[in-house]
Amino acid sequence: MIREILYEETGRKKLAEGMRKLCSILNCDGGILLNGSYIMSASSVARQIEGEDLYINQGIRLASEGITEINARIGCGTKEAAAMLLIQLTACEQMAAAGINPVYLAQEIKKAAGRMADKAEKTAIRDSIHLEEELLKIAGEEELVEMVLQAMEAGEVVIKDSMQVKTRMDIIKGMTVGGRLLAGMPATLKRAHVLVTNRSISSFSDLLPLLEKLGSCPLFLVADEIEGEALTLLKTNIANRRIAVWAVKAPGIGKRKADMLADLAVLTGTKVYGEYDLLARGELSPEMLGLAESIEVRAGYSVVEGRTSEISAGRIAGIRKVIEDPKTNFYDQQVLRERIAWLSGQVPVIYAGGETTVEVKAKKLRLEYAVAYAQSVKKYGMMPEGFADSISVKTAGEKIVLEGIRKSLDNKVVSAELFVFLLRKITSITALWLTTGAVMVSTGYDREDRELMRGGVDVERLRAGDGY
Incomplete structure (x- = not known):
C-alpha cells in the first residue's frame, strides 16, 4: 500500500484533533440522533463524522475504540469517558507545550491512575442508595x-x-428451548424423559429400541435434525398413539447450539449423545436419559423445568468466570x-x-x-460520595488525573467497576497519544496490491495484521 507518515508533534496534533472532534459530540447533553433514531454507540458516531483527513480519522478511531470498550464492558459510561478524555487531552497538551517531556508525562499519569484505581477498589461501598x-x-x-x-x-x-x-x-420456571416442534402436539408433560443429541436422525430404527423400552412413558427429544423416514414414522406412530414422543429441532447454530444442548443435558441430568454414542447402537436405556419435572411444549418453543444439582452449580460457576x-x-x-x-x-x-x-x-x-x-x-459496589475530595495530589500527573475525575464525574456516585475501568482505560489512551512517535495512514494501492486484488485477495484484510 502507498502510505504517508506524520512525525511526533505534527502527528499528535492531528490525532488530538480527531479525538476532540468525537469526544465533543459524545459529551453533549441529551441523546444523539442518528439516521432517525437515538444511539448510545461511540463507534456509530465515529463512522458518521470521519472525513477526508486520514490523520484526523485515526484520532477519531483511537478514541472510539476505547470508549466503545468501556460501554461494552459496563453497559454505560460513554459521556463520562468522552469528558474525561477531553480534559486529560487538554491538560497534557498544555503541559507538553510548557516543555514537559511527553514520555515522562505519560508514565506519570499512568502511575497516578493506577494508585487512584487501587484506592477506589478498597473504598467502594455496598450501599446502593444512589x-x-x-x-x-x-x-x-x-x-x-x-x-x-x-x-x-x-x-x-x-x-x-x-x-x-x-x-x-x-x-x-425452567429453561426455554427455542426450537420448533417437529413431531407431537403442544402439551404439558409431567415427569418426562429427555433425550438430547447433537446428531441428525433420519432412520427410525435408531430410535425404535429406546421407544420399546420406554413404552407409554413420555419422551422429549431434542436433536440437531429429524428428517426422512424417522420423522414420517414418528408422526404416524404419534398420531396412532403407539408412542408418546415430542420431538424438537435444536435451535441456534455452531457454539450457541452446542452450549444450549449441553445446558439442557446438565439441567435434566443426562449427557449430549453424539454420532457414535449408544443411540446409534441401540444400547440406550431409560436410566441414561434425563428427567424433567414438567415441560410446556409449544409450537415454536418449550419450557423445561429440570432439577438444579451440583453439576449445574459448577457449570454456572464456570460461566460466571467467562x-x-x-x-x-x-x-x-x-x-x-x-x-x-x-x-x-x-x-x-x-x-x-x-x-x-x-x-x-x-x-x-x-x-x-x-x-x-x-x-x-x-x-x-459504588464509589462513596466525595471520593475525589479525599485524594491528595503532588505530581503533575496526579493533578491531571484528578481533574479528569472531578470534571467528568461531577461528584456523581457511580459504580466502582465503571470508575476503575474508566480511569485505567482513558488514561491509557492519553498515554498512548503522548508517546506516539509517528502516525501512518494508507492513501492508496500500489501495483502489488492491485495485482493481488485482481486475483481476488482482500488486500485490506491482508494488510490489517502486518503491523502498520
Whole structure:
C-alpha cells in the first residue's frame, strides 16, 4: 500500500484533533440522533463524522475504540469517558507545550491512575442508595427502573423483544428451548424423559429400541435434525398413539447450539449423545436419559423445568468466570447471563415493548445497559460520595488525573467497576497519544496490491495484521 507518515508533534496534533472532534459530540447533553433514531454507540458516531483527513480519522478511531470498550464492558459510561478524555487531552497538551517531556508525562499519569484505581477498589461501598438515580438516567423511565430492580431480586435477568406496546416482566420456571416442534402436539408433560443429541436422525430404527423400552412413558427429544423416514414414522406412530414422543429441532447454530444442548443435558441430568454414542447402537436405556419435572411444549418453543444439582452449580460457576473475563464483551455477557438464568431454574424475563421496531430495539438496549450497570453495582459496589475530595495530589500527573475525575464525574456516585475501568482505560489512551512517535495512514494501492486484488485477495484484510 502507498502510505504517508506524520512525525511526533505534527502527528499528535492531528490525532488530538480527531479525538476532540468525537469526544465533543459524545459529551453533549441529551441523546444523539442518528439516521432517525437515538444511539448510545461511540463507534456509530465515529463512522458518521470521519472525513477526508486520514490523520484526523485515526484520532477519531483511537478514541472510539476505547470508549466503545468501556460501554461494552459496563453497559454505560460513554459521556463520562468522552469528558474525561477531553480534559486529560487538554491538560497534557498544555503541559507538553510548557516543555514537559511527553514520555515522562505519560508514565506519570499512568502511575497516578493506577494508585487512584487501587484506592477506589478498597473504598467502594455496598450501599446502593444512589443506584435508582443512576438507573433512571440509563433507562429513562421510573417504571423500567422498578422492573429492573424487581427482576434482579428474582434472579439472573433476561431481556427480550416484545410484539406488544407495553413493556412487561414475567417469572419463568425452567429453561426455554427455542426450537420448533417437529413431531407431537403442544402439551404439558409431567415427569418426562429427555433425550438430547447433537446428531441428525433420519432412520427410525435408531430410535425404535429406546421407544420399546420406554413404552407409554413420555419422551422429549431434542436433536440437531429429524428428517426422512424417522420423522414420517414418528408422526404416524404419534398420531396412532403407539408412542408418546415430542420431538424438537435444536435451535441456534455452531457454539450457541452446542452450549444450549449441553445446558439442557446438565439441567435434566443426562449427557449430549453424539454420532457414535449408544443411540446409534441401540444400547440406550431409560436410566441414561434425563428427567424433567414438567415441560410446556409449544409450537415454536418449550419450557423445561429440570432439577438444579451440583453439576449445574459448577457449570454456572464456570460461566460466571467467562463473564468476568475482561475480553468478554457486553453482548456476549448478556448471552452468558441468559444461560445462567436457565440453569438456575427461575428466570425473570423483561419483554421490551414499543409501538415500532426501532422503539423496541432502543428500549431493549436501555434495559440491557441498566441491568448490566445494576449487576456491576451489586458485585463491586459504588464509589462513596466525595471520593475525589479525599485524594491528595503532588505530581503533575496526579493533578491531571484528578481533574479528569472531578470534571467528568461531577461528584456523581457511580459504580466502582465503571470508575476503575474508566480511569485505567482513558488514561491509557492519553498515554498512548503522548508517546506516539509517528502516525501512518494508507492513501492508496500500489501495483502489488492491485495485482493481488485482481486475483481476488482482500488486500485490506491482508494488510490489517502486518503491523502498520
